[in-house]
Amino acid sequence: MKTLINLIIVFFIGVLTAQESFVIKDVMLFDGEKVTEKISILIENGKISKIAPIIKKEVTIIDGTGKFIMPGMTNCHVHAWAPNALEQAAQAGVLNLLDMHGVEPYQGMMKSMKDSTNYARFYVAGYAATAPGGHGTQYGFPVPTLTKPEDATKFVEDRVNAEVDHIKIIVEPWKPTLSHETVKAVIDEAHKNNKKAVVHISKVEDAYNVLNNNADGLVHIWTDKPLANDKLKQLSADKDFFVIPTLLTNIEVLKVIKKKSEEEIAIKTEFLFAEIQKLYKAGVPILMGTDPPNANINHGTDLYKELLLVSEAGIPNLEVLKGATSYPADQFKLNKIGYIKEGYIADILLLSKNPLKDIKHIGTIESIWKAGKKVQQQK
Ligand SMILES: [Zn+2]
Incomplete structure (x- = not known):
């Protein structure tokens, strides 16, 4: 009985913490410090779990070709x-x-x-x-x-x-x-x-x-x-x-x-x-x-x-x-935010145009994730 209760508890904790995992692929990245031309980012459990040229993983893939990512x-x-x-x-x-x-x-x-x-x-x-x-x-x-x-x-x-x-x-x-x-x-x-x-x-x-x-x-x-x-x-x-x-x-x-x-x-x-x-x-x-x-x-x-x-x-x-x-x-010593780095909270903006070329492109935000979850945009 105790084992069963433990199993149920583990199951519910699992459901509560389960979050979408996804990869944004071949994107231009501003990580808070520098720019990388073409890179892929794996988001798991609300965090940035991997940043690499190629990421192979059975998760949702978002094609970032020609797009720009920033914190x-x-x-x-x-x-x-x-x-x-x-x-x-x-x-x-x-x-x-x-x-x-x-x-x-x-x-x-x-x-x-x-x-x-x-x-x-x-x-x-x-x-x-x-x-x-x-x-x-x-x-x-x-x-x-x-x-x-x-x-x-x-x-x-x-x-x-x-x-x-x-x-x-x-x-x-x-x-x-x-x-x-x-x-x-x-x-x-x-x-x-x-x-x-x-x-x-x-x-x-x-x-x-x-x-x-x-x-x-x-x-x-x-x-x-x-x-x-x-x-x-x-x-x-x-x-x-x-x-x-x-x-x-x-x-x-x-x-x-x-x-x-x-x-x-x-x-x-x-x-x-x-x-x-x-x-x-x-x-x-x-x-x-x-x-x-x-x-x-x-x-x-x-x-x-x-x-x-x-x-x-x-x-x-x-x-x-x-x-x-x-x-x-x-x-302001804000913990694990402000950067897109492995281990940081997945606060991510996906833009269709590069704001480094023209700062006005900051207005081209397509998707927003807070801690790995998509903000519901009302437009
Ligand atoms: Zn004031």
Whole structure:
């Protein structure tokens, strides 16, 4: 009897974990690092189990001739208030969303959907660190605030208890804002708790200060003045950091909210492009993010517009794709995603055209697999 029960248990576990196995054959592969012209990939049990020139296996074969494969994408700056945002993202091949300030009690529920095929995984900051009456307090939900460096320990402890993935800090001087001493204390406390600390800035002086104080990354680029070359040289020599420039957000805010003229937008765009080029040349990783739903930006296909803008700024397309795949995984330590490598989770986009030739081809996604299961595309 015991044996029979054991057999039944084994059978049911088998049914629950059985997943489609398939091979994508003779495809061009961007694996998160480099490009291989013609290769085959075996997907089994939700993982990439083999990558080789020829794979012989009795499974479904998908002919990838003339097509392009890349890892699922990550949007590194979002605010998502409900699961439909995660669904919209997955539909566009954006399989991971990095929240940068939200309502903690809802976030636990949204995070728990990480294994649902039709929803993007959600990595959260919880409440961002800000001052009383500061940026981030205006959205209609109560937000804990800080007034002095001594507040940092409890603030970070509360976020850790809420199971956040990273710590977000706001420095925005158009409203009451945190002092740089308090920001530094939050960064230090985040690092003690093994969390990345990323900062919202809008002014170059604040960017310089927070990076000097060991911030891991900026979630926007500054918009006021150029970063002096000697400062950039010093920062890139002394510190490891990344920038999520959110170009689309900056430009859409100028258009939609500030109603600037086309000429003013063109001048600002040139400025932003030049700053991003400087960062790229200094070896700073540029990560893709769009800050939805600000300026009516969506959680899905609008990420393609960011890739296009970063490409237009003069960043090579290979680097742009890394900024949407492997760089976020490296910088935010996302486990076994962002790459198409043996042993990694099978988050795969199959495109009919090569986005390295023209970044606009990111819009030619034919099929999306999350952990080896096909996302049901609603078009
Ligand atoms: Zn934001």
